[in-house]
Amino acid sequence: MILTSAELWAAATNCYVIAPERGGPAVIVDAPPDVDAVIRLITANDVVPVALLVTHGHVDHAGGAAGVTKRTGVSAYLHPDDDYLVSDPATQVRSIFGFVPPGIEEFAAPDHYVDLAHGEVLHLAGFDFEVRHTPGHTLGHCAFVVEDEGLIFSGDQLFAGAIGRTDLPGGDFGTLMDSMRTQVMTLPDDTRVLPGHGPETTIGRERVVNPFILEYL
Ligand SMILES: [Zn+2]
Numbered sequence: 343m344i345l346t347s348a349e350l351w352a353a354a355t356n357c358y359v360i361a362p363e364r365g366g367p368a369v370i371v372d373a374p375p376d377v378d379a380v381i382r383l384i385t386a387n388d389v390v391p392v393a394l395l396v397t398h399g400h401v402d403h404a405g406g407a408a409g410v411t412k413r414t415g416v417s418a419y420l421h422p423d424d425d426y427l428v429s430d431p432a433t434q435v436r437s438i439f440g441f442v443p444p445g446i447e448e449f450a451a452p453d454h455y456v457d458l459a460h461g462e463v464l465h466l467a468g469f470d471f472e473v474r475h476t477p478g479h480t481l482g483h484c485a486f487v488v489e490d491e492g493l494i495f496s497g498d499q500l501f502a503g504a505i506g507r508t509d510l511p512g513g514d515f516g517t518l519m520d521s522m523r524t525q526v527m528t529l530p531d532d533t534r535v536l537p538g539h540g541p542e543t544t545i546g547r548e549r550v551v552n553p554f555i556l557e558y559l
């Protein structure tokens with residue numbers, strides 16, 4: 343298996359590429375608004391993308407989706423509860439950064455997103471991606487579990503030693519912790535956690551070191 347990542351754009355967002363082997367099909371998880379760098383990650387690993395899974399609609403994860411779908415021809419997948427974010431990137435960016443930078447139109451959504459639904463299993467590039475709707479950071483946030491490989495792409499739900507912020511529009515701390523309890527911490531301790539920001543961790547490690555899980559779960 344090939345599993346590679348790069349920290350991209352101003353928010354240092356992890357873009358992941360997972361593939362069974364070199365030369366084979368691959369899935370991209372999250373598209374920060376640095377399309378050239380996403381394409382470089384694909385070509386450097388000699389894989390052929392077949393889908394773009396987007397954990398949630400914040401621009402640092404979804405802002406490159408239009409460019410990536412245009413350049414690669416793949417479909418992008420997003421939970422429809424995050425339409426409020428991708429349909430209006432200018433308002434979203436203002437709420438995060440306090441101003442709207444030039445070039446915001448490049449963060450616009452692709453022409454079409456395939457709707458993700460909680461509990462469905464997507465068969466992509468030889469892997470089974472189980473979609474887990476994990477609201478709390480945003481309304482439509484999803485994590486993707488690849489059980490056979492012992493992985494969860496946790497987006498901004500769970501980080502090493504931290505959790506996603508819940509003070510932005512659609513965020514709610516109690517909802518995020520409910521998602522943590524019912525959808526994330528139910529996974530086996532040896533599950534690798536691949537977060538939207540920062541280093542990889544495991545479910546077992548977070549169970550004993552993550553202050554939010556220790557205090558609020
Ligand atoms: Zn986010």
Ligand SMILES: [Zn+2]
Nearest residue numbers: 355402498538
């Ligand atoms: Zn993020």
